[in-house]
Amino acid sequence: MSSGTNVLAEIGAERTRQDAQWGGAAHDDALPIDEFVRLITDYAGWARVKAREGSRVEARQRLIQVAALAVAAVESLDRRGAPRAEAAPPAAAQPGEGLRWE
Template sequence: MTPETVAMTSEELSRIRQQLPYAITSGHTDVVRAQSAALLSEVDRLRARLTATEGGVLAEIAAERTAQDAKWGEQNHPDGTGNKSQQYDAERARSWCQSSFGSGHGTWSDILAEEVAEANAEHEDVALRAELLQVAAVAVAWIEAIDRRDPARALGLGEGDAREAVRACDHRQCPPNECRGC
């Protein structure tokens, strides 16, 4: 991590620390929950930035790649991409994803399916590599979203930690701490 990143992170943590007393002393339960949720989200974002090179999802991916190489050795298969059927599938996946998000029902699965289909449609190495990077980035983003569903687990904290107690649902119809991903 660079000194600039550490300085920027320290400034952001100071800003969060300044906001915390208001969230605690405001006396408004909704305000406290909302600000607590916002602060937890900011802490999660900062934690991800701090651990991106030292651990987290990318470290788990590196460990999985090591395990794959240990089990299978170096793999050098043909790409098997770029045929007309795969190009058609990519157009269909792109259209499906746009339609899903346009109707307000888009999912991580839709995004990843589109990116995989676009990678399969490419036959040139440079374009295929760029699409596979997008596949990897979407997969990492999806894993990070899963981790954000349970900030205590993502931060490596136990269930009894105070952070979990102030976790608030973003959905008004859900009781606090009981959102089931609605």
């Protein structure tokens, strides 16, 4: 956060905006998780387009939305009782460890 901005606070503010617009947990929990994934993919695609166009501000804004949507999806999974992955302490993490991509 060298630029003096608090990215996590921005993501939280975007979540608040999304909840106000769409209805919060009741709306989120009615969405299938694959719909969250589609939305995240769409917004990430827009971020890529904006970055290619040289609009770093708009690309960043879309990425904040992507992060907020991902948080909403995880919160919804948690409310649905999805099992949580065990997180290793940051000090124990080694390069190449963590989530496995399939």
